[in-house]
Amino acid sequence: MTSEFNELLPDFGDDDVQGERVQILIIGSREQVQHQINDFCVKRVIRDRSEFSPVLPAPFASGKWMAMLLR
Numbered sequence: 357m358t359s360e361f362n363e364l365l366p367d368f369g370d371d372d373v374q375g376e377r378v379q380i381l382i383i384g385s386r387e388q389v390q391h392q393i394n395d396f397c398v399k400r401v402i403r404d405r406s407e408f409s410p411v412l413p414a415p416f417a418s419g420k421w422m423a424m425l426l427r
Contacts, residue, residue: 380425383414389421396425 382392389411396402407425414422 378427380427381422382408382424383417383420383422386411386421389423393423 382389384392393402393405393408397405402408402425409424411421411423414420
């Protein structure tokens with residue numbers, strides 16, 4: 357999406373309409389999760405890798421890893 361369309365998006369600030377924070381989960385192999393976090397940082401989706409939780413085993417997907425970003 358280009359920047360001219362960003363102005364048309366609603367601004368929820370730090371909280372969404374119900375006052376809860378949005379969660380973004382990345383689930384995959386450990387290498388896939390690390391790569392996606394690095395990709396988000398390079399593309400400036402996040403400012404710093406520390407915005408994600410540590411990479412942990414996914415409790416609902418056997419053999420998979422996960423990281424969570426709270427917005």
